[in-house]
Amino acid sequence: MIWGAVRHEMPESAVREDVEFVPGEKLAAWLSARNGLPVDKSVANDLLERLAAFKDR
Amino acid sequence: MLNMSRPASFPRQQLAGEFRAFLRRRRRHVLSLVAIEVGLTALVTVVLLVFWHRGPALWYVLGGLHMLLVFAVPAAIAIAFFANSRTAIWNLRGAMGESNTSEVLKAAKKHRVVWGYVESVAVSGGDIDHLVVTRAGGVLAIDSKWRNGVTADFLAKLAPDTGTLAHHSPSRRLW
Numbered sequence: 001m002i003w004g005a006v007r008h009e010m011p012e013s014a015v016r017e018d019v020e021f022v023p024g025e026k027l028a029a030w031l032s033a034r035n036g037l038p039v040d041k042s043v044a045n046d047l048l049e050r051l052a053a054f055k056d057r
Numbered sequence: 058m059l060n061m062s063r064p065a066s067f068p069r070q071q072l073a074g075e076f077r078a079f080l081r082r083r084r085r086h087v088l089s090l091v092a093i094e095v096g097l098t099a100l101v102t103v104v105l106l107v108f109w110h111r112g113p114a115l116w117y118v119l120g121g122l123h124m125l126l127v128f129a130v131p132a133a134i135a136i137a138f139f140a141n142s143r144t145a146i147w148n149l150r151g152a153m154g155e156s157n158t159s160e161v162l163k164a165a166k167k168h169r170v171v172w173g174y175v176e177s178v179a180v181s182g183g184d185i186d187h188l189v190v191t192r193a194g195g196v197l198a199i200d201s202k203w204r205n206g207v208t209a210d211f212l213a214k215l216a217p218d219t220g221t222l223a224h225h226s227p228s229r230r231l232w
Contacts, residue, residue, distance in 0.1 A: 001186075003154040004203040016213055024154070024201075027161045031170050034194025044172035044190045051175040051188055 001027055066177040067184040068151030075145050079138045087134060094130045098123060150203035155186050158201040162187060182221060 002010055003024040014021040022030045039047075080087060101122055109115050139145050155176070165171045174189040187199040 001158050001199050001201040003157050005205040017217055024157055031165050034191050037195035038193050047190055048173045055175055055178050
């Protein structure tokens with residue numbers, strides 16, 4: 001995610017080595033456009049809990 | 058907008074540490090500045106009260122001057138801090154980038170685009186700014202940067218580091 005003055009110069013989609021560079025102001029639209037792997041609510045909640053526990057370990 | 062009440066991210070911790078070290082190093086200068094400011098405020102107040110005719114304008118000017126002088130000290134300290142530190146501005150930019158991304162993710166969660174996210178996850182080799190559990194795009198590792206210039210070289214150098222961090226993401230093992 002690129003913020004700062006440069007975000008206006010960023011191309012719509014710059015990808016290097018599987019890493020996608022997205023201008024900050026396009027983040028919301030970019031997230032809405034994700035249409036890959038669907039995630040169930042129960043799986044998401046479980047994963048978020050485990051990630052939070054991993055962070056606090 | 059940078060919100061310092063958030064759980065401290067890596068750049069925010071670095072910035073806070075640098076600022077504390079600056080205040081310790083320049084304690085005498087800071088105390089002198091505060092003493093001068095208090096003295097100046099007192100002097101201006103007395104001069105205005107004695108020599109300016111009493112009326113609504115006096116209290117308006119007095120309040121304005123007090124406010125100006127009260128904000129002048131933190132502003133002067135902040136300018137001196139950033140002028141004297143090589144890395145503070147980088148950490149400030151990093152913290153601002155992460156803060157902006159957090160604001161967008163908070164809105165995305167509210168609008169049911171993502172299920173949720175975890176901030177500042179320390180992994181081997183660094184810190185992942187945000188791990189986002191989307192509704193229709195799996196789990197994303199987001200690294201935020203603040204830049205005022207970009208080159209192909211910049212993207213080429215950043216990509217491997219970011220890719221390595223994402224590779225170490227705990228979501229790869231926990232999901």
